[in-house]
Amino acid sequence: MRGLFLLILAWAILSGASAWAADQTVTNPTAANPTAANPTATDPISVRIGYLTRAEEPRTPLTFLEPETDDEGAQGARLAITDNNTTGRFLNQRFELVEATVPTDGSVEDAVRDLAGQGVRLLVADLRKDDLLAAAAVPEARGMLIFNTRAPDDDLRNERCLPNLLHVTPSRRMLADALTQYLVSRKWSNWLLVVGRTPEDEAFAEAMRAAAKRYRAKIVEEKKWTFEDANRRVDTGHVTVQSETLTFTQAGEHDVLVVADEADAFGEYLPYHTWLPRPVVGTQGMVPTAWSRVHEQWGATQLHSRFEKQAGRWMRPRDYTAWMAIRAVGEAATRTRSADPAALAAFIKGPDFTLPAFKGQGLSFRDWDGQLRQPVLLAGPRMLVSVSPQPGFLHQNSELDTLGDDRPESRCRSR
């Protein structure tokens, strides 16, 4: 019995130590001596962060140019832990990622309880809206700070807001505002809106309608995409697409085609197939997004470089939001020198918090709805087109608050 106990103890120490040593890859062995100036070389204080997602079919993009991915989000989280630990080395802090994947038919509530049981009080939730709300409602989650890194639903920032929930990923409204600011500053204010058939497509379309109203753009005509989703690889593919899309996109005079196809079922077929020669924007074409491979300003090159070395593919928006959430915890731990989740949560929500995230300015969370205010990229298929907020859209506090729900219009009452 005692032998078994010693065996388990030895295993626990060694697995902890080897994980710690793995972060210490140094070419100059004398350089990794951060305690030289510190009198007590004590055990590092540990910050545990959970990462929760649900098992899904791999994402298959419509374009052949992007790979299928099944680890979006998780790779970003792992890179952030590595970045946090590089800094933590100097501060005697250690960051640990606890990853949990809810099986396809599994219960997200069980997963949250399990994580809570493992001592997780800071949770990165890469979940869709229903799973996210279910997770946040679990009693054990009350004492947690949950970072929403996936769900863009506007009601999560409004009627269904929660005190223990921070939103790292931009809301649909922020994305729509970012795109519309660019369109109206270019005077491309007359739109043909094409909407897909899924509820998510309709939600994005609704955000674009609201943005049109806010910025006085005009939806000249709205059409629903009624064709069946087709397999992306067929030998006789392009002929049908060409003729069908051509007639489908006939409409009154307009400046751009705004497409709402979050499901990525047909939007890629629209550019160059429209009846009038018009740019395609929205969920395809020029896309408002938190992150894209085309973005290399403000030092982003370095983040892409580290990510690609680790993951062997490009960094996607869900990777970036997971990275931001965990870096927010790291930044808080650096500034407070604490590992106490409550202290870290308070600092992250407080006035002194700023997160550098390769977007040209420090980011912070809005106190009225917990949304991370941030510049939004307008990404073309091969180059960055622009970054919103666009010049000229002013605000009394922060120009970033011209994107999304501002304080006076917020319908969040539960914070």
Add this chain to the structure above:
Amino acid sequence: MSIARGALLALLGLATLSPAEADTIFVSNEKSNTVSVVDGGKLQVLSTIKVGRRPRGITFNHDQSLIYVCVGDDNRIDVIDVATQKVVDRLPSGPDPELFVLEPKGRLLYVANEDDNMVSVVDTEAKKIIGEIQVGVEPEGMGISPDGKFLVNTSETTNMAHFIDTSTHQIVDNVLVDARPRVARFTGDGKFVWVSSEVGGTVSIIDAATRKVVHKIEFAIQGVPREAIQPVGIQITGDQQRAFVALGPANRVAEVDAKTYEVKRYHLVGQRVWNLALSPDEKRLYTTNGVSNDMSVMDLERGRVVKSISVGGAPWGVIVKP
């Protein structure tokens, strides 16, 4: 001066030649992959030297016969012969070098490798990397003490200034500063290190002996949002009375009393000012303006910008040769 001679000079329109007018200014242009050579007297571009891709960090060798420039996208350092204005050699640098500093003795170059969280030590005579120091995430700023004993490197994402003993290549201290530190600059007496924090919007003054932050300079400009104030380049006059800080998208240079740390004035320069250099006689300050693709010339005796000179695409670093 006799009246006749004075009259003759006035007739010819010649002012008394001041040393500043003989200076030559070298500017690295990040986008056009060139180094612009500017005549300090005529304030015109004399020539343009083609270098490798993405030149940023630029510095003279010990006797100013050569210029070293980091060409980050080519992962090396190009060596320019000042007399012939041609690239004559290359030095290894480790991957993606952005900034570097030459030790006072003139032999070793300390190079920040942003992608690898490392500082490479390059022997300029042997043309080899002789050592590597592991630092924080995204090293950039490099400052060296006047006696060459301590190197300070800033890590942009770790938010620290690492103090490195140059004899052992060991980090002896790590000082936390505000978000995204860029440039580290020792004062001439070696007593303080100034570190700019681009996202934090401040400049931290670190006591080099105790390695504690003794002051933090904050900036506020009427009509300019706080987020636009992003300090990067720092220069301190030789008498340590004045310091100048480039404030990035705020399009201004702050003039600071280096003893009281009070901001005296903000000088409007070009767009997105990155770095700055004093003329050797300290009568002029030159700034590189990344977005407006020009270099501003500030007359320090008159206290204002007197000219903007178009240089290459996205000018970044600047050094001055008497």
